[in-house]
Amino acid sequence: MYIVDCDCHNDWxxxxxxxxxxxxxxxxxxxxxxxxxxxGAFPHGHRAWFHPEDFRRADIxxxxxxxxxxxxxxxxxxxxxxxxxILTGEEALETSTLANPHYAMAxxxxxxxxxxNEWLPKDERFYGSIIVAPQDxxxxxxxxxxxxxxxxxxxVLVSHxxxxxxxxxxxxxxxxxxxxxxxxxxxxxxxxxxxxxMPFANGSPRxxxxxxxxxxxxxxxxxxxxxxxxxxxxxxxxxxxxxxxxVSWVPPxxxxxxxxxxxxxKEVPWLKHLPSEYCFEHVRFTTQPLEQPSKIEHLWAVLEAxxxxxxxxxxxxxxxxxxxEISAIRxxxxxxxxxxxxxxxxxxxxxxxxxxxxxxxxxxxxxAV
Amino acid sequence: MYIVDCDCHNDWxxxxxxxxxxxxxxxxxxxxxxxxxxxGAFPHGHRAWFHPEDFRRADIxxxxxxxxxxxxxxxxxxxxxxxxxILTGEEALETSTLANPHYAMAxxxxxxxxxxNEWLPKDERFYGSIIVAPQDxxxxxxxxxxxxxxxxxxxVLVSHxxxxxxxxxxxxxxxxxxxxxxxxxxxxxxxxxxxxxMPFANGSPRxxxxxxxxxxxxxxxxxxxxxxxxxxxxxxxxxxxxxxxxVSWVPPxxxxxxxxxxxxxKEVPWLKHLPSEYCFEHVRFTTQPLEQPSKIEHLWAVLEAxxxxxxxxxxxxxxxxxxxEISAIRxxxxxxxxxxxxxxxxxxxxxxxxxxxxxxxxxxxxxAV
Numbered sequence: 202m203y204i205v206d207c208d209c210h211n212d213w214x215x216x217x218x219x220x221x222x223x224x225x226x227x228x229x230x231x232x233x234x235x236x237x238x239x240x241g242a243f244p245h246g247h248r249a250w251f252h253p254e255d256f257r258r259a260d261i262x263x264x265x266x267x268x269x270x271x272x273x274x275x276x277x278x279x280x281x282x283x284x285x286x287i288l289t290g291e292e293a294l295e296t297s298t299l300a301n302p303h304y305a306m307a308x309x310x311x312x313x314x315x316x317x318n319e320w321l322p323k324d325e326r327f328y329g330s331i332i333v334a335p336q337d338x339x340x341x342x343x344x345x346x347x348x349x350x351x352x353x354x355x356x357v358l359v360s361h362x363x364x365x366x367x368x369x370x371x372x373x374x375x376x377x378x379x380x381x382x383x384x385x386x387x388x389x390x391x392x393x394x395x396x397x398x399m400p401f402a403n404g405s406p407r408x409x410x411x412x413x414x415x416x417x418x419x420x421x422x423x424x425x426x427x428x429x430x431x432x433x434x435x436x437x438x439x440x441x442x443x444x445x446x447x448v449s450w451v452p453p454x455x456x457x458x459x460x461x462x463x464x465x466x467k468e469v470p471w472l473k474h475l476p477s478e479y480c481f482e483h484v485r486f487t488t489q490p491l492e493q494p495s496k497i498e499h500l501w502a503v504l505e506a507x508x509x510x511x512x513x514x515x516x517x518x519x520x521x522x523x524x525x526e527i528s529a530i531r532x533x534x535x536x537x538x539x540x541x542x543x544x545x546x547x548x549x550x551x552x553x554x555x556x557x558x559x560x561x562x563x564x565x566x567x568x569a570v
Numbered sequence: 571m572y573i574v575d576c577d578c579h580n581d582w583x584x585x586x587x588x589x590x591x592x593x594x595x596x597x598x599x600x601x602x603x604x605x606x607x608x609x610g611a612f613p614h615g616h617r618a619w620f621h622p623e624d625f626r627r628a629d630i631x632x633x634x635x636x637x638x639x640x641x642x643x644x645x646x647x648x649x650x651x652x653x654x655x656i657l658t659g660e661e662a663l664e665t666s667t668l669a670n671p672h673y674a675m676a677x678x679x680x681x682x683x684x685x686x687n688e689w690l691p692k693d694e695r696f697y698g699s700i701i702v703a704p705q706d707x708x709x710x711x712x713x714x715x716x717x718x719x720x721x722x723x724x725x726v727l728v729s730h731x732x733x734x735x736x737x738x739x740x741x742x743x744x745x746x747x748x749x750x751x752x753x754x755x756x757x758x759x760x761x762x763x764x765x766x767x768m769p770f771a772n773g774s775p776r777x778x779x780x781x782x783x784x785x786x787x788x789x790x791x792x793x794x795x796x797x798x799x800x801x802x803x804x805x806x807x808x809x810x811x812x813x814x815x816x817v818s819w820v821p822p823x824x825x826x827x828x829x830x831x832x833x834x835x836k837e838v839p840w841l842k843h844l845p846s847e848y849c850f851e852h853v854r855f856t857t858q859p860l861e862q863p864s865k866i867e868h869l870w871a872v873l874e875a876x877x878x879x880x881x882x883x884x885x886x887x888x889x890x891x892x893x894x895e896i897s898a899i900r901x902x903x904x905x906x907x908x909x910x911x912x913x914x915x916x917x918x919x920x921x922x923x924x925x926x927x928x929x930x931x932x933x934x935x936x937x938a939v
Binding site: 253254361362363364365366368369397398399400401402403404405406407408409410411413414415417418419421422423425426429430447449450452453454456457458460461462464465466467468469490492493494496498499500502503505506522523 | 622623730731732733734735737738766767768769770771772773774775776777778779780782783784786787788790791792794795798799816818819821822823825826827829830831833834835836837838859861862863865867868869871872874875891892
């Protein structure tokens with residue numbers, strides 16, 4: 202089985218790793234300015250819902266920078282036979298929560314350079330994400346163009362927390378830059394404090410248990426917003442990836458959205474197709490967390506309704522608390538090559554050279570059965 | 571077939587119908603105070619997402635107060651063979667958007683008295699809702715106790731827009747009163763302006779098409795909040811009804827919430843059961859709008875996963891733009907007697923005397939087949 206892990210977090214032991222990559226005033230700002238904790242804490246607006254047992258796996262505790270990689274290799278990449286790991290950073294996504302967009306982008310840029318210089322060379326299985334702070338879309342677009350032709354950077358990545366839904370024309374400079382460099386626009390759970398709006402409908406829950414159950418809501422809003430505002434009409438080659446926001450909410454939302462469009466299309470005349478058609482064509486979703494009903498056929502019916510054989514991609518979310526075991530992911534027969542490898546190799550254009558290897562692995566696997 | 575319509579809107583032609591029921595200063599306030607439009611407009615904070623073709627059916631246009639009833643009778647109750655119609659008001663739900671809770675409750679109270687005096691006597695099929703403004707729970711509880719033993723009032727009703735999620739202890743005086751009088755606590759789409767919080771996760775959409783697709787989000791938040799805050803442990807006989815908030819989002823959310831509880835139950839130790847068990851035991855959902863995927867088996871799998879044979883209840887949403895045709899509601903074999911009648915007669919205790927008639931109709935129906 203050929204495995205592409207679409208969400209592998211390359212954390213830092215201390216945010217001080219960014220110092221060599223922070224330029225001029227922003228370096229001073231990080232060194233002398235306000236922090237959220239002791240030295241090494243990353244400047245960001247933390248969300249209000251604190252995980253009672255921490256969001257990192259209790260059994261993965263790096264004691265120095267080097268172990269951030271060696272533990273990942275020894276506890277995840279090697280034992281799980283990962284062929285490609287797409288690095289998604291960690292706290293750098295939280296730059297979206299900062300009021301000062303210049304400081305935010307300086308930190309995101311430092312993260313990107315640190316990852317390119319210190320992570321990609323470590324392991325040939327690694328590919329990277331260009332993390333941007335979306336609150337100043339022109340600054341974000343500059344960063345996308347700066348790094349956009351790097352052969353091992355496969356996507357533009359933002360937090361699913363934001364100041365408004367991502368279909369808003371305010372964000373369109375980001376999509377223009379994504380189209381120019383040929384990279385998908387990806388959203389990942391996070392960025393739910395600071396300047397960003399309440400990530401839950403109708404006010405704040407009290408407990409992390411509630412918050413985590415509802416963390417798919419911002420992705421629901423963004424998906425509807427991207428489709429209905431015509432982003433995929435305006436940027437017809439743009440792809441979108443929804444990471445760590447859950448999966449099985451997608452069909453119920455699309456059923457409803459298709460019904461709205463049938464009844465109200467005069468309000469949004471730029472949409473030429475059913476909303477679900479834009480979704481299946483342009484949007485991909487990752488497995489972690491994949492819902493686990495007591496009756497697997499219920500999940501499979503939902504997956505079939507979202508054409509998940511072609512729209513779902515494996516993600517481990519290493520090293521987070523709720524990481525899915527690969528062996529626990531039960532899929533309909535024949536879906537494995539697509540969901541664990543080919544769907545990602547197709548949507549991430551920079552990975553297309555790996556398609557033959559994945560197809561060969563799929564064929565070998567069929568032979569083995 | 572015995573049909574209970576769980577959402578039948580008894581609108582007014584002009585809010586001036588409330589004048590005889592508004593007391594003292596509040597009557598003056600309505601007569602002399604600020605309005606949202608010409609005389610007859612109801613004081614409320616209107617939502618920001620305006621339906622481009624109005625939320626009322628284009629073919630139902632009462633020209634006077636009397637036609638509010640006669641059109642309902644002639645266009646809906648009689649042709650659709652409705653046996654019981656639960657009246658859910660219309661703009662009175664919007665009292666939740668007003669800053670002044672005393673004015674809000676005076677208006678809600680006037681609505682309730684108007685409905686009891688001028689709607690219930692019109693038609694023996696009618697049963698009513700006690701509408702309350704939840705922003706001052708003690709005032710709301712007073713109104714519940716004032717009317718709670720009326721034999722034809724079957725539920726306490728609030729908008730799904732609110733200042734915070736309904737599981738918050740702030741609202742518990744309402745549930746204490748509901749338990750005392752033996753009525754379910756029901757939420758209905760609405761109240762999404764004024765003092766209430768943004769009804770969508772992560773900021774505002776731009777178009778009604780988006781908003782309407784996402785209007786299930788506040789219900790998601792409330793359902794999680796009611797369960798996780800232990801409302802059904804604290805008030806073990808309380809029932810909750812979710813009206814006009816969609817249906818098929820329920821199983822994906824419960825799958826996720828059950829997983830959170832399995833992992834994080836130490837955070838919420840007052841929960842003794844799986845969240846989904848509280849839901850199936852205490853919460854009922856109404857059909858309108860029932861999602862309509864292209865493949866009906868996908869919907870049926872989702873309905874089975876929420877035990878909808880016992881948790882789903884028919885609602886017409888008369889006279890709104892997206893009213894479901896009864897003939898368009900396709901259910902798994904054998905579910906009709908429950909979904910169209912018995913489930914409602916069981917959760918609405920004031921209707922339990924009608925169970926024998928509904929069971930007789932179900933038996934006759936089987937005989938006919």
